[in-house]
Amino acid sequence: MDYGKLKNEIIEYSKKIGIDKIGFTSADPFVEMKNLLIRQEELGYQSGFEHKNIEERTHPELIFDEPRSIIAIALAYPSKMKDAPRGERGARRGIFCKASWGVDYHVLVREKLEQLASFIDNKVQDARFKLMVDTGELVDRAVAERAGIGWSGKNCSIITPEFGSYVYLGEMITNLPLAPDEPMEDQCGECTKCLDACPTGALIQPGQLDAQSCIAFLTQTKGLLPDEFRDKIGNRLYGCDTCQVVCPKNKGIDSDWHEQMKPDPEIAKPLLQPLLEISNREFKGKFGEVSASWRGKKPIQRNAILALAHFKEQPAVEDLIKVLNEDVRPEIRGTAAWSLGKIGGNQAEKALIHAKSKEEHPEVLEEINKGLRFFESHENIK
Template sequence: MGEHKVRPYTMIFSLTRQIKQKAFELGFDLVGVAPAHLPSDDLSFFDQWINRGFAGTMDYLKKGRDKRADPSLILEGVQSIICCAVNYYRGHPKSTECREKGNGWISCYAWGEDYHQILLEKLKELEKFIRTNAPEARMKSYVDTGPLLERSLAAEAGLGWIGKNTCLINTHMGSYFFIGEILTDLQLDYDKPTADHCGTCTRCLEACPTQALKPYEMDATRCISYLTIEFRGEIDPKLAHKMGNHLVGCDICQDVCPWNRHPPLSLDDRFDPRPDNFHPNLKPLTSLSPEDFKNRFHESAVRRIKWKNFLRNLDIVQKNEKDQKIC
């Protein structure tokens, strides 16, 4: 294990400030720093969540449990986690406003270019900047797919609070944002978590078509996002009926959230819907070959769901339309 130089606090403070400034220059909308350990309540919540079967078939969550519990198993000597977020809201109508007959819904997070690439590029640039200021620093960046509880860490870094819909919400930016982080063995100045601003509101809980939510807790096996993206196989018809026009993902519990009423616009037009991704017409999709699927969703987060499941979802949406099951 590398030796840690103890830096004077003024140096820690100034380096943290420079990193944050650079992160904003690179186009991150929120930046904060968390200490490299998980709040113990969050860890026991995670264990209970898994034990109650709420993760369904997402075995990768169970497999990575120990690393999620202890980030030093990912990067030895890790001290700080720089949490960054990018707004993807581009001002287009929300799912709750788009119910045109003959059309389906692809969640807005997947409209444009794959966010994993967009955020990772920025994180790598930030790593470069840090290295010029602290050549000895060890770092590791993740966006979404790493064995980290990203929302817990980002909440610790003061980026927002975990809402009753389980999303991370920021008073200024709402919740339409992605999170990425850099783990580092550098000592940095930590931010503080913010207060919960859900209050007595229960809109998301009431709006969820499959009753997947209890306050601050999701049974992912009921969530349309899980069913359409993660779950392989035949979807329980009772839940399929409630999927309405959802082909990929679901935005409902965010669309109804008062903190998303007037979010600021993202400056990154790569999140704009590609032609045909916004509230797409169902008919042309029925003849989509595996090759067409690959081409159409090239470098898009939609590709994760695979052609077979996309067609499964399409079939459900068409049946729902015929049976007038609109959510």
């Protein structure tokens, strides 16, 4: 078998099916990444969403029988929203991060990997594959970096010369001995714009992220958001783009040729107040195809409540009082209580006093007291 010829055929086919970039690397252990993951775990910087076994995350031979090479791919996604609606008083809007616009990228990238695997399978007898997109054992970023897709930026994203960091990543382990590509030289230089701009200081140092304080992670949690992050979330409903938006390598880049990735403005930048009472069926019908829906509606609703507090949105007070009085989920009631205090006004204060007299859940009572303290300290104008 002429594997050099096969590699070239794979590259040409990848272009035909809309893969924006492809690279090849060995199936050797990812030693540097292993050391980084161990350090991250020791420091408590992991998000908890990762695959738990560090050995399996860094040793392809533990998850695939006799691996010979890994094929990495990247799909470029858009960074601009055409005809983006503007929020205004009485009709405030939240925002989903760019990586969650359009159809769920897990679906899109896996489809491309499956097409690629089918192409190779038709050419090579006994070819075997293991496909991964984000939720697999291997660290996508480590594979992409070693395969020459791009370099690992200080913001912990893979940055490509062609598409910046606005790329989805995926890979397949295979038993075929395909020649590896050269890794790309780091091109961040002395720039620290991403570290300087991080809203919570989650980028501890170049290439090291404390996921526990990263807004992208925090927006996906389901409980009460820690106090220190509530004022920093802004109107983000899912994810955070700050470290990508400020990156000079992303300036002027908008890869908008994949039709399925283009955002529906009413999904990517939805009105906040309707989210407070959206049913499970309505949520699935509207947001079910986007990656931001994977954790269900609770985190999105909680973040919407915090966004209304961010805007000091007086027209939302009645809706928030209804949530405080009627929602069965303590995390949502508690967040509504805190937000009512943040927004302020006589109506909000009276509602909190009334809720305190009948609320039994200790965490919600604590949030009601936090809300009332805003009035005591005059942080809100009544």
